[in-house]
Amino acid sequence: MRTHPARLAVLAPLLLILLPSITAAQDGSAWPFGTTGRVSMNAKDDWNLGIIGAKARDADTEPPPPARGGRRQVARLRPAERGDPGPKRLLIEILHPEGPGKKAGLQLGDVVYGVNKRPFTKGCLDPLAKALVKAESGKGTFVLNVERDGKKIKVTVDVGKGGRDLAKPTRGKGRRYIFDQALAWLAQRQDEDGGFSQTLSSHTGAVVQASLAGLAWLCDGSDLQSGKYQSQIQKAADFVIRYVDKRDTMGGLTNRGGANWNQSNWGYVYAAIFLGELQVRSPTGKVKVQLQSIADAIVKHQEKSGGWAHGPGGPNALDYLELNIVTGLALSGLGSAKVAGIAVDKDCVKRAMKYLAQSGSGDGGVAYADKAGQKGQGNIGRTAVAWLGARNLGLGKSPWGLKMGRYVSGHAGDVLDGHASLQLHVFHAGVAAHASGSGATKKFWAKLQRDLVLARAPDGSLQPRPWHETLSMGTNSDVSFGQVWTPATWAIVLGCDAKAIKGAGLPVWLGKSKPRR
Structure with missing residues (x-):
């Protein structure tokens, strides 16, 4: 009978935060969670940028330290009170090795602040999703507004022409x-x-x-x-x-x-x-x-x-x-x-x-x-x-x-x-x-x-x-x-x-x- 040492019991949501982190070799940028080896409860909780093949955190907010045990009190803000617009600036932390983002020249540490010449003034989620749908169902490309080493540049990403159906x-x-x-x-x-x-x-x-x-x-x-x-x-x-x-x-x-x-x-x-x-x-x-x-x-x-x-x-x-x-x-x-x-x-x-x-x-x-x-x-x-x-x-x-x-x-x-x-x-x-x-x-x-x-x-x-x-x-x-x-x-x-x-x-x-x- 085969055993599964790499499979650690599925953790029910509230109990999940109690266990110490499961060992994982971390290089910080491995797709998809910034870790290699076993699944880690301290893997990165980043925003996925669709089929670009990139993940990012809020560039203007330091992430909380990873939970390593004990029960945390969580501020429960209802969506109606806080909305769900996403960050205004995205710090790239993970890139898919074969993804359109990496192929376009997107780099770790880049800050994405807009799309198609328009900044994310009200948050990134809606405009980024709309740009992805329009590009994949249309000409296949769109432009990310990026800050790199203090300079503003444009990165043209080719996600491929998927056809009108993907609209x-x-x-x-x-x-x-x-x-x-x-x-x-x-x-x-x-x-x-x-x-x-x-x-x-x-x-x-x-x-x-x-x-x-x-x-x-x-x-x-x-x-x-x-x-x-x-x-x-x-x-x-x-x-x-x-x-x-x-x-x-x-x-x-x-x-x-x-x-x-x-x-x-x-x-x-x-x-x-x-x-x-x-x-x-x-x-x-x-x-x-x-x-x-x-x-x-x-x-x-x-x-x-x-x-x-x-x-x-x-x-x-x-x-x-x-x-x-x-x-x-x-x-x-x-x-x-x-x-x-x-x-x-x-x-x-x-x-x-x-x-x-x-x-x-x-x-x-x-x-x-x-x-x-x-x-x-x-x-x-x-x-x-x-x-x-x-x-x-x-x-x-x-x-x-x-x-x-x-x-x-x-x-x-x-x-x-x-x-x-x-x-x-x-x-x-x-x-x-x-x-x-x-x-x-x-x-x-x-x-x-x-x-x-x-x-x-x-x-x-x-x-x-x-x-x-x-x-x-x-x-x-x-x-x-x-x-x-x-x-x-x-x-x-x-x-x-x-x-x-x-x-x-x-x-x-x-x-x-x-x-x-």
């Missing part, structure tokens, strides 16, 4: 192009055993990453019987089945300091979503048996309150238990399993829905948990994944299910109201928006198209970004989760709607599949 990157052939690039990137990096080397995990996180990649390839139309990514899906499924039940604690640390570091629920819930979709698409006895076992484990791990924790075993290192991002994922996992013909405990589901309603906000938003200081403040990431699960469990039209549905429809693009992992909220909100309908989908892409454009990289991957919480903490969960997390989740958002990409999509998770018997 609409979230629709039609443009969307399909970005989706296809992400799938190919994932396939190139899958290990022979079905997992991924660039994973922050030993078992749990490796199962999460394999499940997400599997879901992305399923979107394309491949399954266990046929398709371009048939072999990749088979290997991913085998990997998940092999490792999902392996006991795994954070970083392989068992009861470190007497605390409970069990994170296994994350592996179970994402495995259930993947294998549920797979079993409906191309049923096998092996997958069905494992899916029933996973569903039983999820039910068994439910806390007495009705919610779920990172894993069983009592309060974690921060002395709390439930968190509703896992509760929502548990419902999604159980819902996908039920559609695949798996028996799911009804009382467990009722307790979970009651817990969500008791801890949530009156408008249907799912809050962090039910304790003082945690309840009553809903956000889209938690609500989206809980609502997706409730629908497949036959509770989409229950009073709380309807409230969650209205919340998703009204807040589909409000991902910056999330917590800990921005990409987690982008991921869940994007899938739920496509399940909700065209109104929610439009709201989602109205705010997230820019981020999609800037997330792209010249190698076909998609990269994480900083946001107000990570910039105040000095660490970014989406960076620490490794190179697979962001491309896989963006690919699922792009591919989950079958009509949008003319593929198979994810009809089970989106609530569009009839239950198997």
Whole structure:
């Protein structure tokens, strides 16, 4: 049996900042996070400049020191109060070795202060994204305004002529192009055993990453019987089945300091979503048996309150238990399993829905948990994944299910109201928006198209970004989760709607599949 010493357990968002940095040889400029070797929690949290192949930090603000342990208090500024314009000047820290930026002569230490002769007077994100879309769908080039060694120069970047379709990157052939690039990137990096080397995990996180990649390839139309990514899906499924039940604690640390570091629920819930979709698409006895076992484990791990924790075993290192991002994922996992013909405990589901309603906000938003200081403040990431699960469990039209549905429809693009992992909220909100309908989908892409454009990289991957919480903490969960997390989740958002990409999509998770018997 193969072990995975380079995979350190997937760290749940709040616990992530507690561990010391994982050893990594640092030269400060290695693509994509400024480190080489193992994933490092102190990797650089830089702004990705789209397919230019460059990453930069705010040139006018010193970054906070990297988090090396202990719990930090984070200033929680709501987007409506602070906006999200990005820096006005970008200090280049990382260059893709084969990217258009490096080929154009962009150098480490350059400060980009504008595009096409216009300075970033109100922030860089919108004008840079618009310039990238215009260039790639048009003549292929644009000009960066750069300061180097005290002098102002112009750097003409050639991103290539991608064609008119890329003028609409979230629709039609443009969307399909970005989706296809992400799938190919994932396939190139899958290990022979079905997992991924660039994973922050030993078992749990490796199962999460394999499940997400599997879901992305399923979107394309491949399954266990046929398709371009048939072999990749088979290997991913085998990997998940092999490792999902392996006991795994954070970083392989068992009861470190007497605390409970069990994170296994994350592996179970994402495995259930993947294998549920797979079993409906191309049923096998092996997958069905494992899916029933996973569903039983999820039910068994439910806390007495009705919610779920990172894993069983009592309060974690921060002395709390439930968190509703896992509760929502548990419902999604159980819902996908039920559609695949798996028996799911009804009382467990009722307790979970009651817990969500008791801890949530009156408008249907799912809050962090039910304790003082945690309840009553809903956000889209938690609500989206809980609502997706409730629908497949036959509770989409229950009073709380309807409230969650209205919340998703009204807040589909409000991902910056999330917590800990921005990409987690982008991921869940994007899938739920496509399940909700065209109104929610439009709201989602109205705010997230820019981020999609800037997330792209010249190698076909998609990269994480900083946001107000990570910039105040000095660490970014989406960076620490490794190179697979962001491309896989963006690919699922792009591919989950079958009509949008003319593929198979994810009809089970989106609530569009009839239950198997």
